[in-house]
Amino acid sequence: MNRTTRTTRAVRTTRAAAAAAGLAFGLVGCDAAVDQVDKAMNETYQVTYEVTGKNVDSIEYNAGAGTATEPKLESVQKPTLPWKRTVTLKGIAAPTVVPIAVDPVGAEVVCTITYQGKVIKEESGAGIAAATGCVAISPITG
Template sequence: MKHLLRNTLSALAVTGSALALAGCGAAEDKMTEGIDKAVKETYEVTYEITGSGTASVDFNAGNGTANEPRLETAEDAALPWKKTVTLKGIAAPTVQATAGSDDAEVTCKITYKGEVIKSHTAKGTSEAASCVAVSPLA
C-alpha cells in the first residue's frame, strides 16, 4: 500500500512539474488578470521614508498588475520623503529605501487610513529598509 501511494504521489509530482513547465506562466497571467478585474476597488496608502541625508526609494505606484507591479524609483531622494499612491485590488503596498551613505539610518513606513500597517528600519548602504504589506482589500 505504501509503495502504491509513493508511486502515485511521484507520478502527480512529475505531471505537475511538466504542466508547470508547459504553460504555468500563461495560466498565472490569466489568473492575475482575472483577480485584477474582479477586485476593481481602489485604496490609498502613504509611503514615508525617514532618516538623514538621501536614499534611493523603490515603490509600487499602482502600475503593472497585482502579481507583477512595475516599481517606480526616486533616486537620491531627500529625506524625509513622502508619497501617497492609489493601488487597485489586491496589489501589495511596497516601498524600499537604501540609505545614501554607510552611516545613515533609514526607516520605511506604510500608512493606510491613518494606521501604520508596516514599518522597518535599516542602517547603511548594505541593508535596505523594506516594507511590503498585504492589501487591505484582500
C-alpha cells in the same frame, strides 16, 4: 433484470442525483466567491509611504502600475528627506516601498506604510549599507 441489478441502478442514480445537486449548490457558493474576488480585484485604495533617515540614495515604490503579481515599481534617486508619497493601488496589489541607503560613516532608514491613518507596516535599518523594505498585504483583502 433482477432485483439486485435494479437496486444497484437505483443506488447509482440516487448517488448521481445527489452529486449533481451538491455540485449545483457548490457552484452557487462558488459564484458568490467569484463575485467577492472580482469586487476585491477592482476596488481601489490609497496608502501613504514615508521614508526618513539619513543618506538615502534611492527609493523604489509601488505606485499602482503593472499588475498585482508583477508591479512596475517607480524610483526616486537622491530623495529629499523626509519623503512622503500617497498612491492609489488596486485590488490585491501589495503596498511596497524600498529605501536604500549607503554611507561608510553610517546610513539610517525608516519606512512606513499608512492606510486610513493607521500604520500597517514599518521597518528600519542602519549600518554602512541599509536597505529595508516595507511590504504590506493589501488592506482590502480582509
